[in-house]
Amino acid sequence: MSLFIYNSLGRTKEKFEPLHPGIVTMYVCGPTVYGHAHLGHAKSYVSFDVVVRWLRHSGYRVKYVQNITDVGHLTDDADEGEDKIIKQSRLEQTDPMEISQFYTRSFYHDMDRMAILRPNIAPAATAHIPEQIALVEKLIQSGHAYEVNGSVYFSLESFPAYGKLSGRTDQEALQSGIRVETRSEKRHPSDFALWKKADEQHLMKWNAPWSIGYPGWHLECSAMSMKYLGETIDIHGGGMENKFPHHDCEIAQSESVTGKPYVRFWMHNNMVTINGIKMGKSLKNSVNLNEIFKNIDPLVIRFFILQSHYRSQLDYSETAIKASATGLEKLYESQRRLREQNPGSGVFESASFQQRFTDAMNDDFNTPIAIAVLFDFSKSVNTALDRIEGISEASRQKAEAFFDQAGREILGIMLDGGQAGDRGEELNGKRLDGVMDVLLDLRAAARKNKDFSLSDKIRDQLLEIGIEIKDTKEGASWIVKS
RNA sequence: GGCGAAGUGGCCGAGUGGUUAGGCAGAGGUCUGCAAAACCUUCUACAGCGGUUCGAGUCCGCUCUUCGCCUCCA
Numbered sequence: 001m002s003l004f005i006y007n008s009l010g011r012t013k014e015k016f017e018p019l020h021p022g023i024v025t026m027y028v029c030g031p032t033v034y035g036h037a038h039l040g041h042a043k044s045y046v047s048f049d050v051v052v053r054w055l056r057h058s059g060y061r062v063k064y065v066q067n068i069t070d071v072g073h074l075t076d077d078a079d080e081g082e083d084k085i086i087k088q089s090r091l092e093q094t095d096p097m098e099i100s101q102f103y104t105r106s107f108y109h110d111m112d113r114m115a116i117l118r119p120n121i122a123p124a125a126t127a128h129i130p131e132q133i134a135l136v137e138k139l140i141q142s143g144h145a146y147e148v149n150g151s152v153y154f155s156l157e158s159f160p161a162y163g164k165l166s167g168r169t170d171q172e173a174l175q176s177g178i179r180v181e182t183r184s185e186k187r188h189p190s191d192f193a194l195w196k197k198a199d200e201q202h203l204m205k206w207n208a209p210w211s212i213g214y215p216g217w218h219l220e221c222s223a224m225s226m227k228y229l230g231e232t233i234d235i236h237g238g239g240m241e242n243k244f245p246h247h248d249c250e251i252a253q254s255e256s257v258t259g260k261p262y263v264r265f266w267m268h269n270n271m272v273t274i275n276g277i278k279m280g281k282s283l284k285n286s287v288n289l290n291e292i293f294k295n296i297d298p299l300v301i302r303f304f305i306l307q308s309h310y311r312s313q314l315d316y317s318e319t320a321i322k323a324s325a326t327g328l329e330k331l332y333e334s335q336r337r338l339r340e341q342n343p344g345s346g347v348f349e350s351a352s353f354q355q356r357f358t359d360a361m362n363d364d365f366n367t368p369i370a371i372a373v374l375f376d377f378s379k380s381v382n383t384a385l386d387r388i389e390g391i392s393e394a395s396r397q398k399a400e401a402f403f404d405q406a407g408r409e410i411l412g413i414m415l416d417g418g419q420a421g422d423r424g425e426e427l428n429g430k431r432l433d434g435v436m437d438v439l440l441d442l443r444a445a446a447r448k449n450k451d452f453s454l455s456d457k458i459r460d461q462l463l464e465i466g467i468e469i470k471d472t473k474e475g476a477s478w479i480v481k482s
Numbered sequence: 483g484g485c486g487a488a489g490u491g492g493c494c495g496a497g498u499g500g501u502u503a504g505g506c507a508g509a510g511g512u513c514u515g516c517a518a519a520a521c522c523u524u525c526u527a528c529a530g531c532g533g534u535u536c537g538a539g540u541c542c543g544c545u546c547u548u549c550g551c552c553u554c555c556a
Contacts, residue, residue, distance in 0.1 A: 011486095028556090029556070030556090032554075032555070032556095037556090038556090040555085041556050042556085044556035045556075048556095084554065163485090166486080166551075166552085167484095167485050167486070168484075168485055168486095168551090168552075169485095217554075237556095238556070239555075239556035240486090240487085240550065240551075240556085241550070241551060241554095241555060241556075242551095242555075243486085243550095244485080244486095244551060244552065245551090245552080245553095246554095246555090269556070270487085270550085270556095271549085271550065271556080272556085273549075276548070278549075278550065278555095279556095280554095280555055280556090281554095281555070282554070282555065283555090304494090307494075307495065307496095307504085307505070308494080308495060308496085309495090311487090312487095312488090312495080312496090313487085313488080313550085314494090315494075315495095317493080317494080319493060319494080319506080319507090320493070320494045320495090320506085321494095323494060323505060323506035323507075324494080324505075324506080326505080326507095327504090327505045327506065328505095330505085330519095330520095333519070333520085334520090337519090337520085366496080366497095368495065368497095368503090368504075369496060369497085369504080371496095371505080372495095372496070372503055372504035372505080373504085374504090375504055375505065376503090376504075382519095382520055382521070383520090383521065383522095385520085386520065386521060
């Protein structure tokens, strides 16, 4: 069975073949770095991480580009707003570059903890201003864009196919519903900005032929995608909320310049909801990953996300995540047993599970089914290990290889062979506190019973590993010695 | 208003015509010094109303409800 991918452009599953045999070019909309990453980011980047992993596993060389949007976006009205990064920098009393650098590092830190592979190229929008300006120039030269008072707009009239991705093709009807923009300098209300002239207070601005200003918010993806992946790319991924207008605008400006299809497969992942409502920073209901990771293993979050399909909404709740944590632990336990078992004589067949897993992944990356296969596999492994004759070494190795391939290499949920992933420093700290409480209670009980050999043993052995116990009037306390 | 998605058992969540999804939770059992883990058995479904069909969560129509986009947003 070959790989089928749901293409948003056409809304059907299509057989996937890259444009150039053996090589897949893939671009995924990256984060706007003005705040910490939240669960919504996790869903998107975990989903596309698995896409990349599966394509690579299938033998393709994947060139994966994911941008960093550090130019910021407008906060209010499209024409009158304030740059998000500038706004945040004002709040934090620093400059925009520090803000974007800080949150970029934070973003990668969170992504790393969920075992998301870094993209091959992570271009920053601010580092590609010349490329964006060049694109605008080409659009003006070819009559697709026009300049007004130092700003440049894309003319929708020049691109009749506009809206083919989102299905919003009737611009007349769209405009009739839009409130009248009395002061707009655009020729048509739906025209979108390619370059905006900056006012005095604007902090992030660059020299361009038309004005000192900044690029429009759809431009960077087109410019950087074309620069690093070519004029036609195989896969462009992003969140559903970006279908319109962002992706439709990308198509318009890119195809106007090249005359070629911009993207062959559009992939859109669905939202994380909380109590049924979309999670979003601007909605003030987002749950930051670095908060979640204080109590939840990042790999549990990854697993939780992959238990639903990337095109489905995923509703966040503590109970749902706890359920995932328990379930994942079950897989770890099974893998542990498998590794530690003594060779027996029984035969255990892994091939059918492997096939089911492959079929699931090839069907538009159906990770929920792939995971269900892992659970079925886990149950069969446990049952086989429970049998008196056990399983043979050859069977064991094959079974372990399947866990390794499916669980670690492809889904990225079973790292370190079933040992804990990055449980987070804070969580580990809490655990150590708990462990020490238990030990100190035992030691106190021993001293009460005048079992000093035991109490001293606890104290001395802890000291050997760098934990010193101090007995005070209030009871025992402990410190970690450096 | 326009474009789009969806309503599955206590919870999460798969499934585009006929066979057990899976996980968590619950019940009973095996095992066990006790527990845990594991395994076995088991209870709660397909929003409603019509229609197509030998047969429908699965296709069609209508109704109700929810969500996303139409402003930055994974």
